[in-house]
Amino acid sequence: MARWQPDSALRLTEAALALFGERGFDDVTVAEIAERAGVTERTFFRHFADKREVLFAGGAMLQEVMVGAAASTPAGAGPLETVAAALDAMAGVLEQRRDFAHARHAVVSASPELRERELIKLASLGDALAEALRRRGVAEPAASLTAQAGIAVFHVAFGRWASERSDGLARLIEESLAELRALTAEAS
Amino acid sequence: MARWQPDSALRLTEAALALFGERGFDDVTVAEIAERAGVTERTFFRHFADKREVLFAGGAMLQEVMVGAAASTPAGAGPLETVAAALDAMAGVLEQRRDFAHARHAVVSASPELRERELIKLASLGDALAEALRRRGVAEPAASLTAQAGIAVFHVAFGRWASERSDGLARLIEESLAELRALTAEAS
Numbered sequence: 001m002a003r004w005q006p007d008s009a010l011r012l013t014e015a016a017l018a019l020f021g022e023r024g025f026d027d028v029t030v031a032e033i034a035e036r037a038g039v040t041e042r043t044f045f046r047h048f049a050d051k052r053e054v055l056f057a058g059g060a061m062l063q064e065v066m067v068g069a070a071a072s073t074p075a076g077a078g079p080l081e082t083v084a085a086a087l088d089a090m091a092g093v094l095e096q097r098r099d100f101a102h103a104r105h106a107v108v109s110a111s112p113e114l115r116e117r118e119l120i121k122l123a124s125l126g127d128a129l130a131e132a133l134r135r136r137g138v139a140e141p142a143a144s145l146t147a148q149a150g151i152a153v154f155h156v157a158f159g160r161w162a163s164e165r166s167d168g169l170a171r172l173i174e175e176s177l178a179e180l181r182a183l184t185a186e187a188s
Numbered sequence: 189m190a191r192w193q194p195d196s197a198l199r200l201t202e203a204a205l206a207l208f209g210e211r212g213f214d215d216v217t218v219a220e221i222a223e224r225a226g227v228t229e230r231t232f233f234r235h236f237a238d239k240r241e242v243l244f245a246g247g248a249m250l251q252e253v254m255v256g257a258a259a260s261t262p263a264g265a266g267p268l269e270t271v272a273a274a275l276d277a278m279a280g281v282l283e284q285r286r287d288f289a290h291a292r293h294a295v296v297s298a299s300p301e302l303r304e305r306e307l308i309k310l311a312s313l314g315d316a317l318a319e320a321l322r323r324r325g326v327a328e329p330a331a332s333l334t335a336q337a338g339i340a341v342f343h344v345a346f347g348r349w350a351s352e353r354s355d356g357l358a359r360l361i362e363e364s365l366a367e368l369r370a371l372t373a374e375a376s
Contacts, residue, residue, distance in 0.1 A: 078374040119311045120304050141344045145364060146371050148343060152336030156329045176333055183334050184372045186266040 009047045011037040016054040017100065020107040025051070025114060055104055055114065058097075059121050063128050066090050070132035079138045083150035084177055086129060090154065091170040098167075105162035126151040153177050197235045199225040204242040205288065208295040213239070213302060243292055243302065246285075247309050251316050254278050258320035267326045271338035272365055274317060278342065279358035286355075293350035314339040341365050 015036035019028040030051055034044045048054050069089030073082045094101050108114040130147035134140070157172040166172070203224035207216040218239055222232045236242050257277030261270045282289050296302040318335035322328070345360040354360070 078371075080371050080374050116304075116308050120307055123307045141348060141364060142367060142371060144344045144347075145340060145368055148340030149337045149368060149372070152333060152340055155336060156332045159332075160329060176329060179330060180333055180337060181372045183266075183268050183330060184337070184369045186268050 008037065008039050008043055012039065012044055012047060013054055013100070016051060017103045017107065020055075021103060025107055025111045052114070052117065055108065056117065056121060059124075062090055062093060063125055065093050066125060067128055067132045070129060071135070073136075075136075079133055079142055079146040080150075080177075082133060082136060082138075083129065083146050084174075086132070087150060087154050087173050087177075088170055091173055094158075094161075095167075095169050102162050102165050105158075109163075122151055122155055125154075149180065153180055196225065196227050196231055200227065200232055200235060201242055201288070204239060205291045205295065208243075209291060213295055213299045240302070240305065243296065244305065244309060247312075250278055250281060251313055253281050254313060255316050255320045258317060259323070261324075263324075267321055267330055267334040268338075268365075270321060270324060270326075271317065271334050272361075274320070275338060275342050275361050275365075276358055279361055282346075282349075283355075283357050290350050290353050293346075297351075310339055310343055313342075337368065341368055 012033060016028070016033045019032060019036060028051065030044050031041055033051060033054070034041045037044075048057060066086045066089060070082050070086040073085045077085070108118050126144075126148050129150060130144045133143035133147055138146070153173060153176040157169065157176040160166070161169040161172050200221060204216070204221045207220060207224060216239065218232050219229055221239060221242070222229045225232075236245060254274045254277060258270050258274040261273045265273070296306050314332075314335050317338060318332045321331035321335055326334070341361060341364040345357065345364040348354070349357040349360050
């Protein structure tokens, strides 16, 4: 009986990212990913529905972290402060997986299909964040507006972090939030 | 020789929207749209690549209007003021086609595939708006941040306008912009 390998998902993820980086997402097969990871295709499909899911499987966890942080922000915090706390929690998770996040970003950026999938994932994060704000008593359209502006801040900061391969996503998010405040404080 | 019908694109669009509204986007064929419009399938394909394009063909024009308005905003205007002018120009176009825009929104909202396509279209509008700001000398990340926040404002206002089937998209955009200013002015 084969030994259960708790790290096969991790090894598959690393193998997939390496192969996508070398040859592009489109030209890599599941069989090649499994071979590079030293597991069978069947093992691949125990962890992932397809090769795209290797890149997007972490999204659900990221969303949970974000929603959890929004929910546990002190009751007196306003909508934007709640969003800032939620984004900061996501930054914490992503900074712990910096190498993965940066390599993944390079692969996603190179593929129109994956870029579209990423936009849709970001929009889902925005919907979940708006819902978290409504649960805290924030009315519409303020909830959606703050959530979507927050996702814009995250998107811009994340893009800088990943393309500059820099440290400190949390700091870049803070900077972008401060910049959004300054931009919207401009005389109208 | 058949008379050239300058209004066949319009009739095809109206026929498609009516059929999508009655039976859902997925269950309508190009043949049925052409039949309802009283034209041949060949005429349909002279105007549209597929049935989805009937709903998205207007996007390029909307983007031109938006970018043109951003470019023609007085030189002294700041980034958010420029974005406000660009959104106001889009509102003008959409208000002139209110019935189409509202019916289209109902069809798009009912289909996950079309909702995704709409998100991707919105993201393209955001990219074009950021590029228009950079051409006016706005640096990054301010250009992307203002553009994406502006698209968030547009998205929220458009959703209210279309689902409430109300007048005055321009007014709702103004309200959302004012709300974004208030939210970001919140004590941090």
